[in-house]
Amino acid sequence: MSTAPGPYDRGRDRDRDAAGRARNQRPRDGLGRPLPYGADGVDRQPEGVVRTPGESVDEAQALLDAGRPFHAHEVFEDAWKTGPEEERGLWKGLAQLAVGLTHAARGNTTGGARLLLRGAEAVADWSASTGRSRPHGIDVAELTAWARALSARVAGDAAPVDAASHAPRLRGRAPE
Structure with missing residues (x-):
């Protein structure tokens, strides 16, 4: 049994933020999995940050490159929630792609494969509808090709993938 303090040890029914909203304050690992209270975890992405689209893409790419797709998903989620209505489909699809990679890296390859396909479809549909x-x-074409290829690779395979080495290049391949 863990002796690390939890929310009940602090006299509260649940973890809450300053506004009183329920928030799980357990530390998390690099793939966003909860760790025991008191464990050393990876810094979480702050929620509700308003960034320019370019800042969102840059920050998400850095997190993907570092093998932290769960955290990249949170950046995309902020963009989806704070950006213009007409771009929400794009950011939601990008968030699904990041969560798909997260699941594949955690070993939930079947769920990861499905989310990768769902995200690829969402991004491609948004691109087609907006032109x-x-x-x-x-690079929507390259990104959706990456997602479909990774989905096919991990579908039904119980072996987790390394998130950093399988991270997409959001803006296409780096020049050689």
Whole structure:
């Protein structure tokens, strides 16, 4: 049994933020999995941050490259919730792609494969409906090809993938 303090040890029924909203304050690992209270975890992404689209893409790419797709998902979620209505489908699809990679890295390869396909479809559908193939520099064709290929690779395979080495290039391949 763990002796690390939990929310009940602090005299509260649940973890709450300053506004009283329920928030799980357990530390998390690099893939967003909860760790025991008192454990050393990875710093969480702050919620509700308003960034420019370019800042969102840059920050998410850095997190993906570092093998932290769960945290990249949170950046995309902020963009989806704070950005213009007409771009919500794009950011939601990008968040699904990051969660798909998270699940594949955690070993839930079947769920990861499904989310990768769902995210690829959402991004491709948004691109087709808006006529934008490179929103904010994101190479939609290359990104959706990456997601479909990774989905096919991990579908039914119980082995987790390394998130950093399987991270997508949001703005396409780096020049050689």
